[in-house]
Amino acid sequence: MSGVGAGRLIGVGTGPGDPELLTVKAVRxxxxxxxxxxxxxxxxxxxxxxxxxxxxxxxxxxxxxxYPVTTEIDKDDEAxxxxxxxxxxxxxxxxxxxxxxxxTVAVLxxxxxxxxxxxxxxxxxxxxxxQAEVIPGITAMSGCWSLAGLPLVQGxxxxxxxxxxxxxxxxRRRLADTEAAVIMKVGRNLPKIRRALAAAGRLEGAVYxxxxxxxxxxxxxxxxxxxxxxxxxxxxxxxxxKDRPCSNAIVEEAKA
Amino acid sequence: MSGVGAGRLIGVGTGPGDPELLTVKAVRxxxxxxxxxxxxxxxxxxxxxxxxxxxxxxxxxxxxxxYPVTTEIDKDDEAxxxxxxxxxxxxxxxxxxxxxxxxTVAVLxxxxxxxxxxxxxxxxxxxxxxQAEVIPGITAMSGCWSLAGLPLVQGxxxxxxxxxxxxxxxxRRRLADTEAAVIMKVGRNLPKIRRALAAAGRLEGAVYxxxxxxxxxxxxxxxxxxxxxxxxxxxxxxxxxKDRPCSNAIVEEAKA
Numbered sequence: 001m002s003g004v005g006a007g008r009l010i011g012v013g014t015g016p017g018d019p020e021l022l023t024v025k026a027v028r029x030x031x032x033x034x035x036x037x038x039x040x041x042x043x044x045x046x047x048x049x050x051x052x053x054x055x056x057x058x059x060x061x062x063x064x065x066x067y068p069v070t071t072e073i074d075k076d077d078e079a080x081x082x083x084x085x086x087x088x089x090x091x092x093x094x095x096x097x098x099x100x101x102x103x104t105v106a107v108l109x110x111x112x113x114x115x116x117x118x119x120x121x122x123x124x125x126x127x128x129x130x131q132a133e134v135i136p137g138i139t140a141m142s143g144c145w146s147l148a149g150l151p152l153v154q155g156x157x158x159x160x161x162x163x164x165x166x167x168x169x170x171x172r173r174r175l176a177d178t179e180a181a182v183i184m185k186v187g188r189n190l191p192k193i194r195r196a197l198a199a200a201g202r203l204e205g206a207v208y209x210x211x212x213x214x215x216x217x218x219x220x221x222x223x224x225x226x227x228x229x230x231x232x233x234x235x236x237x238x239x240x241x242k243d244r245p246c247s248n249a250i251v252e253e254a255k256a
Numbered sequence: 257m258s259g260v261g262a263g264r265l266i267g268v269g270t271g272p273g274d275p276e277l278l279t280v281k282a283v284r285x286x287x288x289x290x291x292x293x294x295x296x297x298x299x300x301x302x303x304x305x306x307x308x309x310x311x312x313x314x315x316x317x318x319x320x321x322x323y324p325v326t327t328e329i330d331k332d333d334e335a336x337x338x339x340x341x342x343x344x345x346x347x348x349x350x351x352x353x354x355x356x357x358x359x360t361v362a363v364l365x366x367x368x369x370x371x372x373x374x375x376x377x378x379x380x381x382x383x384x385x386x387q388a389e390v391i392p393g394i395t396a397m398s399g400c401w402s403l404a405g406l407p408l409v410q411g412x413x414x415x416x417x418x419x420x421x422x423x424x425x426x427x428r429r430r431l432a433d434t435e436a437a438v439i440m441k442v443g444r445n446l447p448k449i450r451r452a453l454a455a456a457g458r459l460e461g462a463v464y465x466x467x468x469x470x471x472x473x474x475x476x477x478x479x480x481x482x483x484x485x486x487x488x489x490x491x492x493x494x495x496x497x498k499d500r501p502c503s504n505a506i507v508e509e510a511k512a
């Protein structure tokens with residue numbers, strides 16, 4: 001599969017933010033890598049890099065891949081699509097240049113690489129040409145419900161992972177049609193999410209979590225949150241456990 | 257919150273099976289624990305214990321918690337419910353006996369503790385009485401899609417996690433109403449799952465994975481699997497990525 005002298009591509013899940021939530025395999029992969037690549041906003045070094053910073057050897061080559069655009073253009077716009085596709089093409093070639101020299105390239109991916117991660121765009125472009133491996137990471141949502149001590153699903157519960165960007169009626173319909181839900185990409189969608197949860201009869205029990213397992217993490221039952229201020233990467237957790245005798249107590253405790 | 261001299265309860269996610277997929281935090285917690293508890297079938301020591309076996313110190317106290325019943329009785333049967341509730345009550349008291357002595361008790365949980373894990377039954381019973389912490393783990397589903405190199409969800413995709421135990425019409429309806437899906441508890445439900453996927457137009461692209469990241473893991477596009485033999489803990493992954501140019505190639509490659 002891989003050519004003579006070709007290197008190794010590794011998608012490394014860096015988890016929700018706490019460096020201790022890296023897997024042992026991820027730590028080893030970073031120790032073996034020649035190059036560490038990561039997606040980031042222009043001028044920044046990215047959350048994934050911050051998580052692994054203490055593990056980066058001085059001789060490691062860093063390859064930042066700066067997004068050309070983020071939220072300035074409508075994502076359904078054709079010009080945006082062309083630009084972002086070209087960016088992923090160029091990024092894949094920048095990584096390939098190292099792989100062709102026989103290097104091991106670790107690509108950092110916040111959370112889990114193949115679960116809403118940008119790494120997948122490199123994987124589909126390069127895994128046919130080079131040896132490629134994906135090291136899973138703890139997802140942000142898992143970091144959040146663990147921090148909250150909130151049992152999310154049990155037994156035969158259905159879990160729906162929903163983007164907070166979807167329309168209100170559609171969000172309400174889906175919330176009424178599932179035992180448990182995780183609502184991602186909250187940010188400025190919070191007022192809409194609140195209304196959809198209330199209409200679906202699911203506001204009670206819903207927990208708002210921001211900055212997952214970062215040092216400044218915060219959580220609160222959503223119906224007690226006094227404002228609608230939320231960073232983009234906050235989550236709302238809707239636990240599925242029907243008879244959850246302690247979940248509110250648990251959340252209160254985690255807040256204390 | 258915790259009484260004087262009271263111990264510490266830690267739910268430790270042991271991930272999908274590969275010991276290297278433990279988090280650094282889980283490894284540290286096991287090193288600090290006085291007691292390691294785990295749920296298991298009578299006479300067995302459980303998959304979670306097998307994953308961490310190399311990390312267990314000789315002086316560590318082991319507390320196996322043997323399920324009184326597994327699949328012999330219908331899970332909706334009242335006698336079953338009473339028996340399993342009593343079992344979780346008794347298990348919590350067995351763990352509490354160690355916590356009251358000021359010990360740190362690590363409870364192993366395959367995958368992620370609060371994601372379909374039995375640990376949650378101890379957490380809700382004990383976290384109000386003792387200091388309790390949950391260390392998330394890599395879920396089986398994440399281990400599977402990483403092994404398959406299969407991008408599961410991107411952008412605004414909806415992901416539905418569905419038990420293979422649900423009725424065929426309901427399964428078909430939900431598969432037709434989501435971008436991506438993970439079907440759990442496959443086992444003898446495989447023929448039904450296949451029919452529901454075909455009826456929802458989602459059979460193509462679906463990947464069957466068994467034994468996640470165990471040494472004897474196996475995966476195959478579901479429409480190429482020649483038989484309906486499947487262990488209970490196998491999964492079917494239905495990727496949501498609409499234009500996935502390489503997914504079949506990736507699966508073929510992972511098989512090679």
